[in-house]
Each structure stands twice: as structure tokens, then as C-alpha cells.
Amino acid sequence: MPQLRIALAQVNPTVGDLAANATQTVAWTRKAAEAGAHVVVFPEMSLTGYPVEDLALRATFAEASRRMVDEAAVSLADAGCGELLVYVGYLDADPAGPRDAAAALWQGEVVARQFKHHLPNYGVFDEQRWFKAGRTLDVVRFHGVDIGMVICEDLWQDGGPVSALGAAGVDVVVSPNASPYERSKDDIRLPLVARRAAEAGAPLVYANQVGGQDDLVFDGDSFVVGADGELLARAPQFVEHLLVADLSVGGGSGAEGTFGGLAVRRRVLSAEPVPGYERAVPPVSEPLSDEAEVWSALVVGLRDYVHKNGFRSVIFGFSGGIDSAVTAALAVDALGPDSVHGVSMPSRYSSAHSRDDAAELARRLGCHFRVEPVEDMVRVYVDGLGLSGLAEQNIQARVRGMLLMSLSNQEGHLVLATGNKTELAVGYSTMYGDAVGGFAPIKDVFKTHVWTLARWRNASAEKRGEVPPIPENSIAKPPSAELRPGQLDTDSLPDYAVLDDILDDYVEGDRGYAELVAAGFAPETIDRVIRMVDRAEYKRRQYPIGTKITFKAFGRDRRLPITNRWREGEQRSL
Numbered sequence: 001m002p003q004l005r006i007a008l009a010q011v012n013p014t015v016g017d018l019a020a021n022a023t024q025t026v027a028w029t030r031k032a033a034e035a036g037a038h039v040v041v042f043p044e045m046s047l048t049g050y051p052v053e054d055l056a057l058r059a060t061f062a063e064a065s066r067r068m069v070d071e072a073a074v075s076l077a078d079a080g081c082g083e084l085l086v087y088v089g090y091l092d093a094d095p096a097g098p099r100d101a102a103a104a105l106w107q108g109e110v111v112a113r114q115f116k117h118h119l120p121n122y123g124v125f126d127e128q129r130w131f132k133a134g135r136t137l138d139v140v141r142f143h144g145v146d147i148g149m150v151i152c153e154d155l156w157q158d159g160g161p162v163s164a165l166g167a168a169g170v171d172v173v174v175s176p177n178a179s180p181y182e183r184s185k186d187d188i189r190l191p192l193v194a195r196r197a198a199e200a201g202a203p204l205v206y207a208n209q210v211g212g213q214d215d216l217v218f219d220g221d222s223f224v225v226g227a228d229g230e231l232l233a234r235a236p237q238f239v240e241h242l243l244v245a246d247l248s249v250g251g252g253s254g255a256e257g258t259f260g261g262l263a264v265r266r267r268v269l270s271a272e273p274v275p276g277y278e279r280a281v282p283p284v285s286e287p288l289s290d291e292a293e294v295w296s297a298l299v300v301g302l303r304d305y306v307h308k309n310g311f312r313s314v315i316f317g318f319s320g321g322i323d324s325a326v327t328a329a330l331a332v333d334a335l336g337p338d339s340v341h342g343v344s345m346p347s348r349y350s351s352a353h354s355r356d357d358a359a360e361l362a363r364r365l366g367c368h369f370r371v372e373p374v375e376d377m378v379r380v381y382v383d384g385l386g387l388s389g390l391a392e393q394n395i396q397a398r399v400r401g402m403l404l405m406s407l408s409n410q411e412g413h414l415v416l417a418t419g420n421k422t423e424l425a426v427g428y429s430t431m432y433g434d435a436v437g438g439f440a441p442i443k444d445v446f447k448t449h450v451w452t453l454a455r456w457r458n459a460s461a462e463k464r465g466e467v468p469p470i471p472e473n474s475i476a477k478p479p480s481a482e483l484r485p486g487q488l489d490t491d492s493l494p495d496y497a498v499l500d501d502i503l504d505d506y507v508e509g510d511r512g513y514a515e516l517v518a519a520g521f522a523p524e525t526i527d528r529v530i531r532m533v534d535r536a537e538y539k540r541r542q543y544p545i546g547t548k549i550t551f552k553a554f555g556r557d558r559r560l561p562i563t564n565r566w567r568e569g570e571q572r573s574l
């Protein structure tokens with residue numbers, strides 16, 4: 001039976017940096033060559049990065065991407081990797097329009113080229129705006145093995161391109177992917193791909209991107225399944241990795257023609273099987289636990305946003321509360337303590353424990369910390385403008401926001417916003433105040449989940465014999481914005497456990513009023529929450545982006561009009 005060693009290059013490309021991504025392709029192919037691989041599979045659009053969004057519509061970018069594929073083929077050959085068959089992803093364009101494309105490179109040339117067939121157009125994806133769909137499948141015979149390819153969403157279609165490849169006959173299917181992380185998505189992908197392998201009647205090689213890109217983070221988790229769906233190899237999540245797997249597969253006996261409406265083309269590169277060699281046992285990495293997975297997603301999303309945008313450090317307010325404490329622990333895990341600057345900005349309403357807890361947090365993390373009282377600055381506005389009530393309360397948050405932005409301008413740190421998904425949902429933040437910043441690491445984490453993550457992070461530190469980073473007091477105390485004497489979040493909001501349950505149903509589940517009542521929530525609480533959520537749309541639009549970890553994150557996943565008189569449960573007939 002012919003053998004083939006396949007390497008999955010789980011890399012972290014940077015959108016738009018064609019030259020760096022091509023250099024990365026050569027470097028990782030070299031590693032694959034050293035590992036004795038015959039075939040290397042990179043993620044979807046690995047030369048351009050993913051998603052390129054409206055860059056896809058720029059003719060100059062598409063042209064540069066097409067040129068880079070040819071240059072990459074030559075560079076690979078020049079680097080002594082010409083005998084490896086290398087699958088890369090890139091942006092193509094032809095008279096029909098832009099294409100999400102993959103190419104097979106061999107001996108300095110592009111030997112196969114295929115466009116994505118199914119263009120996802122839901123959630124965060126707008127691919128029908130960006131690309132035209134392909135209609136062909138390019139199979140190559142390499143070392144006597146027929147290799148077909150499909151790109152990401154093509155795998156998610158029952159009876160799609162994979163079943164066409166199965167009908168045409170292939171020995172292996174390789175698949176470049178850029179599948180963004182969402183909680184528990186890995187539990188869906190593996191059985192899905194196993195079903196596709198059965199449909200193809202061949203092993204399936206699933207190579208996924210890793211790393212952060214704006215509000216998306218990719219977990220990698222690349223793997224190989226056999227024709228029977230058995231998991232043969234699996235890469236670790238959230239790190240760049242070269243996964244190498246040996247496959248013994250049936251030798252090329254497929255047909256050309258039209259299958260499932262798609263034209264299957266074939267090209268023979270080399271009919272001779274590779275001489276027998278000793279197979280290695282491929283590694284099967286264990287997936288991370290639920291909380292470790294979310295934590296890693298938030299760390300990688302933050303780190304890549306900061307570094308890929310040219311920053312070396314971040315700054316934000318340390319209030320002694322749980323949100324800024326979790327943000328600080330994430331920032332230190334992502335960037336190291338020397339790149340994190342905490343600022344305590346006490347006002348007349350700040351409690352002694354909030355200052356102490358903030359200082360203790362900084363001590364435990366070993367990050368930079370300073371105290372900048374805001375009382376005098378606040379007084380200038382309050383007295384000068386005659387502010388009172390909510391206006392007086394909010395000016396404290398606004399002075400803090402201005403102070404942080406000024407330090408950012410002066411010292412070059414990126415400002416982080418510390419708001420969580422619950423606050424964002426109900427509009428519980430001050431615009432141009434605690435909502436300022438360039439990136440919001442926990443904006444897709446519900447408040448109750450913030451506490452869970454804090455406890456998990458402390459417990460995992462303890463297990464390693466390290467100091468738990470988050471002061472116990474920040475976890476245990478009742479949350480307060482401290483904008484007026486004795487203020488508690490629960491003065492304005494329902495209890496967070498109830499609130500998060502309703503939000504989960506209304507925001508994530510898109511449930512209607514009657515369904516929320518049927519779920520057992522008190523009608524007056526539902527009314528109140530729905531009104532707060534709907535009214536806060538304008539605030540969310542102005543909020544910084546942050547890493548998506550849920551099925552439906554605020555932003556591209558949930559696009560609602562701001563000017564909107566529809567209210568659940570308030571419909572009247574004429």
C-alpha cells in the first residue's frame with residue numbers, strides 16, 4: 001500500500017502581509033522537509049491571512065496575492081523544498097470576481113488550483129460579498145496517491161464537494177481551514193470531519209489557522225482522521241505547530257468527469273509510490289479543558305491584536321474589581337508583566353479596599369502600577385459646569401478615560417477597556433469613560449463567567465505552586481461602579497445570575513418574549529432587561545472590538561438597527 005507522510009502547518013499568518021506570510025510558508029515547509037514529509041498543508045488563505053474582508057475587492061491586492069503564489073512556488077524550490085507538494089491558501093481573482101483559493105505548489109510551479117465552492121454568509125462571515133464560488137475540483141496523483149482538496153466551509157456541506165470527490169475516487173482529501181474559535185466548536189468539528197471522511201471514503205487532513213485577527217481568534221486544533229472516522233493525529237490548540245502523520249492509502253484509481261455537478265480534473269505528478277519507510281506514531285494532543293480553552297483564546301486574541309498592530313504595552317484602570325483584575329491577569333499572561341501598566345484613579349467615592357485590592361493585584365502580577373487621583377480634575381468639571389446626579393457620576397469615569405488616553409498618547413501604550421458582555425448588553429458603562437480604549441479583551445464574557453474564569457485562573461496557579469494572581473477580595477466582593485456613595489451594581493441591574501440567564505436566551509438564543517416567559521423568568525424582569533438591551537445598541541456600536549468566544553458575540557454576529565422601534569412583547573395590532 002502506498003505510504004505518504006503529510007505535515008499540517010498550523011501557522012499564524014498576518015492579514016495583508018503577503019511577504020511575511022510567504023517567508024513563513026518557506027520556513028515551515030523546511031521544517032516539514034526535515035521531518036521527512038512529502039506533502040504539507042497550510043490553512044485557508046495562508047498567504048493573505050484570513051479574513052481579508054473588503055481587501056478581497058481590491059484588484060491590486062488580488063494581483064499581489066496571485067503574484068505571491070508564483071513567487072512562493074519558486075522560493076520553495078530555491079529553498080530545496082521543490083519535491084514536497086505544498087498546499088497554500090491565497091486570494092485569486094478572474095473575470096468572474098475574487099476567489100478564495102488554494103494552490104498546490106511543486107517543483108517551482110503551481111500544479112493545481114481550486115476555488116472555494118461554499119461561501120459562508122452567516123455570523124461573522126460575509127463571503128458572498130467578497131468571493132465568487134468555484135465549480136471545479138483539482139485532484140493530483142502524487143507518489144501514486146490521488147489527493148483531492150476542499151476549502152473550509154466546503155467541509156460543512158452534506159452532499160457537497162467532499163461527496164463529489166468520494167464519487168470520483170480519491171485516496172486522501174486535504175483541507176485548508178480558517179475556522180474561528182467559539183466555545184465548544186471543537187466538539188462539532190471533529191465528528192463533522194469524521195463524517196466527511198466516510199463520505200470521501202478516504203482519510204481527511206484538516207489544517208486550521210491559529211492566532212488572533214481583530215475580533216476573531218483561531219484555535220488551530222488541526223487533525224487527521226482515517227476513512228473510518230478514527231482520529232489519527234491532533235495538534236495542540238492555540239499554538240503554532242507542525243503536525244506530522246503517516247498515511248497508508250489505496251493507490252490512484254479515480255475517474256475524471258462531472259460528479260455532483262462539479263468538474264473533477266486530474267493531473268499526474270508522480271505515479272511511483274515512495275519507497276517503504278518506517279512509520280512514526282503520530283501525536284494526538286488532548287483538547288484543553290473548557291476554561292483553559294477560553295482563557296487561551298482570550299490571551300492569544302489580546303496578544304495578537306497588540307503585537308500585530310505594533311504595540312508593545314497596554315494600560316488600563318485598576319479599580320480593585322473583578323473585571324479589571326481578570327483583564328490584568330489576561331494581559332500579563334499575554335504580554336508579560338513589564339508590558340502591563342495599571343493605574344489606580346481614586347475619586348472621593350472610591351473605597352479604601354478598592355485601592356488596596358488594585359495595589360495587591362499589581363503586586364501579585366509584578367506589573368507596573370501608579371496612582372493618579374482624579375478628584376481635582378473631576379471638581380473642575382463639576383464646579384465649572386454645575387454638574388449633578390448622573391452627569392456628576394459619569395464625569396468621574398470620563399476623567400479616567402481621558403487620563404488613560406492621555407497616558408497612551410504620551411507613553412505609547414494601547415488602552416484596554418475592561419467591560420464584560422453583561423455590561424455591554426445592558427449599556428452599563430459610561431461612553432467616553434470606562435468604555436474608552438482600543439481593545440476590550442473580555443467584551444464577549446458574561447459577568448458570571450468572568451468570576452468562573454477568575455477562580456479557574458487562581459486555582460490553576462495554585463496547582464502549579466504559584467501565587468494566585470487575582471486577590472480573593474476582588475472575586476468575593478459585591479460589584480460596584482463606585483460612582484456615588486455606597487453604589488452597588490444590583491441597585492440598577494437584576495442579580496447577575498438571573499441577568500446572564502435572560503441575556504443568554506435573548507441575545508444568544510434570539511428568543512421572543514413568550515419564550516422567555518415560558519422559560520420561567522419574571523415578566524417585569526424580562527421587560528426591564530429587554531428594554532435595557534435594545535436601548536444600548538448605540539453604545540455597543542461605539543465600543544472597542546474584543547475577542548469573540550461565544551456563538552453570538554456583539555459586533556458582526558449580531559447586527560441590529562440603532563434607530564429601532566421594535567420591542568419584543570409590545571406589538572400592537574391596528
Ligand SMILES: Nc1ncnc2c1ncn2[C@@H]1O[C@H](COP(=O)(O)OP(=O)(O)OC[C@H]2O[C@@H]([n+]3cccc(C(=O)O)c3)[C@H](O)[C@@H]2O)[C@@H](O)[C@H]1O
Nearest residue numbers: 390394397423427428429430431434480481483489492538
Ligand atoms: N440612541 C442614541 N444614539 C446616540 N447617542 C445616544 C443615544 N441615546 C443616548 N445617547 C447619548 O448617550 C448619553 C448617555 O450615555 P452615558 O453618558 O454613557 O450615560 P448613561 O448610560 O446614562 O449612564 C451610565 C450608566 O452606566 C453605569 N456605569 C458607569 C460606569 C461604569 C459602570 C460599571 O459598573 O462598569 C457602570 C452608571 O452607573 C450609569 O448607570 C446621553 O447623554 C446621550 O448623549
Ligand SMILES: Nc1ncnc2c1ncn2[C@@H]1O[C@H](COP(=O)(O)OP(=O)(O)OP(=O)(O)O)[C@@H](O)[C@H]1O
Nearest residue numbers: 317318319321322323324343344345346418434481
Ligand atoms: N478607582 C478606579 N481606579 C482605576 N480605574 C477605575 C476605577 N474605577 C473604575 N475604573 C475603571 O473603570 C472600569 C469600570 O469599573 P467599575 O468599577 O465602574 O465597575 P466594573 O465594571 O465592576 O469593573 P471592575 O470589576 O473592574 O471594578 C474598571 O474596570 C476600571 O478599569
Ligand SMILES: NC(=O)CC[C@H](N)C(=O)O
Nearest residue numbers: 120152153156178179180
Ligand atoms: N472560513 C470558513 O469557511 C469558516 C466557516 C466554517 N463553518 C467554520 O467556522 O469552520
